[in-house]
Amino acid sequence: xxxxxxxxxxxxxxxxxxxxxxxxxxxxxxxxxxxxxxxxxxxxxxxxxxxxxxxxxxxxxxxxxxxxxxxxxxxxxxxxxxxxxxxxxxxxxxxxxxxxxxxxxxxxxxxxxxxxxxxxxxxxxxxxxxxxxxxxxxxxxxxxxxxxxxxxxxxxxxxxxxxxxxxxxxxxxxxxxxxxxxxxxxxxxxxxxxxxxxxxxxxxxxxxxxxxxxxxxxxxxxxxxxxxxxxxxxxxxxxxxxxxxxxxxxxxxxxxxxxxxx
Amino acid sequence: xxxxxxxxxxxxxxxxxxxxxxxxxxxxxxxxxxxxxxxxxxxxxxxxxxxxxxxxxxxxxxxxxxxxxxxxxxxxxxxxxxxxxxxxxxxxxxxxxxxxxxxxxxxxxxxxxxxxxxxxxxxxxxxxxxxxxxxxxxxxxxxxxxxxxxxxxxxxxxxxxx
Numbered sequence: 001x002x003x004x005x006x007x008x009x010x011x012x013x014x015x016x017x018x019x020x021x022x023x024x025x026x027x028x029x030x031x032x033x034x035x036x037x038x039x040x041x042x043x044x045x046x047x048x049x050x051x052x053x054x055x056x057x058x059x060x061x062x063x064x065x066x067x068x069x070x071x072x073x074x075x076x077x078x079x080x081x082x083x084x085x086x087x088x089x090x091x092x093x094x095x096x097x098x099x100x101x102x103x104x105x106x107x108x109x110x111x112x113x114x115x116x117x118x119x120x121x122x123x124x125x126x127x128x129x130x131x132x133x134x135x136x137x138x139x140x141x142x143x144x145x146x147x148x149x150x151x152x153x154x155x156x157x158x159x160x161x162x163x164x165x166x167x168x169x170x171x172x173x174x175x176x177x178x179x180x181x182x183x184x185x186x187x188x189x190x191x192x193x194x195x196x197x198x199x200x201x202x203x204x205x206x207x208x209x210x211x212x213x214x215x216x217x218x219x220x221x222x223x224x225x226x227x228x229x230x231x232x233x234x235x236x237x238x239x240x241x242x243x244x245x246x247x248x249x250x251x252x253x254x255x256x257x258x259x260x261x262x
Numbered sequence: 263x264x265x266x267x268x269x270x271x272x273x274x275x276x277x278x279x280x281x282x283x284x285x286x287x288x289x290x291x292x293x294x295x296x297x298x299x300x301x302x303x304x305x306x307x308x309x310x311x312x313x314x315x316x317x318x319x320x321x322x323x324x325x326x327x328x329x330x331x332x333x334x335x336x337x338x339x340x341x342x343x344x345x346x347x348x349x350x351x352x353x354x355x356x357x358x359x360x361x362x363x364x365x366x367x368x369x370x371x372x373x374x375x376x377x378x379x380x381x382x383x384x385x386x387x388x389x390x391x392x393x394x395x396x397x398x399x400x401x402x403x404x405x406x407x408x409x410x411x412x413x414x415x416x417x418x419x420x421x422x423x424x
Binding site for chain 1: 284391
């Protein structure tokens with residue numbers, strides 16, 4: 001790692017003030033950022049630690065919504081009785097990110113802000129039609145995620161929380177890349193007031209996306225048999241773990257499994 | 263340089279670290295607690311697992327300064343001061359849950375974390391909980407057996423000899 005200064009932020013306003021310094025960068029659980037720094041793929045002048053900010057640590061289930069603070073760890077989401085009762089698919093998703101030691105540190109805000117093309121949480125945000133709360137205001141997930149590692153946030157802005165509308169039913173199915181436990185392909189399906197949503201992670205070179213052809217088909221008949229044939233392989237990720245065609249095929253398979261599990 | 267202090271295995275310690283100093287470097291190089299191992303240094307193998315405020319974390323994937331004020335437990339804190347092994351360590355010995363021993367500190371700390379959360383895990387739950395701990399010798403079988411035996415002992419059940 002290149003050298004940097006480290007500062008724990010006590011509040012959101014503290015963090016935003018500290019992030020005004022040139023090349024300062026936020027760190028939350030650090031489970032992605034620290035390996036990135038070790039590989040010298042980033043050289044921040046300072047890391048501003050958001051993980052101890054009390055106002056970003058709550059979980060509220062009320063008024064048909066589950067609101068999770070940005071600094072809440074995956075394990076806390078997985079264990080939360082209110083989340084398990086309201087959106088079991090979300091608790092289950094959190095319970096299968098990485099491994100236990102990673103889940104004790106990694107946070108929802110970090111995952112959402114990083115928007116790794118294979119991360120699990122972005123698919124839940126998009127698949128449930130969540131609202132992303134940030135220091136730049138509230139944004140619909142549909143506008144927030146803007147491609148691989150890209151979001152609507154600019155440097156110096158942070159994700160402070162996520163609100164998920166409670167669906168009628170939902171399920172997340174992940175085909176894991178066995179070494180990293182990232183999603184080779186993961187599909188989050190929900191049916192609720194906003195209709196049917198199908199969000200896919202791990203597959204596209206443009207990051208998490210909604211598979212609208214499947215949404216339309218499932219809106220007519222919510223059954224695994226309604227899932228259309230695999231989407232085109234164009235623009236799908238191809239690497240040593242799987243070809244674009246393989247990933248495209250998995251999108252349809254995992255969507256069927258998710259619908260069945262709903 | 264930042265001055266940090268924390269409790270490690272119940273003892274108050276402090277030191278001066280750079281922002282980029284990892285918790286595992288602080289434990290091993292500053293405090294001389296070399297029981298916590300660095301295997302992959304990429305957050306995947308789990309040889310560096312310690313407990314921070316009661317939960318397992320990968321000490322190679324956490325900054326030392328982030329642990330300022332925390333309570334840390336390492337493998338050195340598991341046995342009694344007179345050297346009597348903890349129930350989990352004794353079970354690893356009894357059930358031959360290690361060969362080269364490099365992964366063992368992390369395995370024991372992850373096992374302790376599991377048993378803190380779940381006193382009566384199934385074999386499948388033990389295997390799932392160890393997904394972030396890699397062992398290249400044992401094939402995991404005896405590690406799982408040791409953890410199940412330790413769980414039974416901690417619950418006060420007699421463990422059948424093999």
